[in-house]
Amino acid sequence: MTDTSYGLCVDGESGTLWEWEENAVVTPRFDSLSDYLEEMADALETPGLAVGPTPGVARGALMWGEPSDPDVKDAWVPLA
Structure with a gap:
């Protein structure tokens, strides 16, 4: 990390x-x-049209782009 x-x-x-x-x-x-x-x-x-990092959710928190932390990365789900 x-x-x-x-x-x-x-x-x-x-x-x-x-x-x-x-x-x-x-x-x-x-x-x-x-x-x-x-x-x-x-x-x-409209997440599919997002320029730059894609919005997603991990453990109930909104995140922009896929996280690099392996523990959080497994929980991240893109909104698109």
Whole structure:
């Protein structure tokens, strides 16, 4: 298993959502929080059309993409 840190942050002035990684790489990802939430809702409504990681469920938790942890990977079920 690989430990990585990553996430999204919102620019308070422009509203742009940025994706960040542990090695300080910051990349614009969505023009606004609304765009991000709309894309996530679309992916949940029609998982087969999702761009990027496929939504799924493991042990009652929503997860984006198949997990790398073997214990969780066996429990993961894609929504598509």
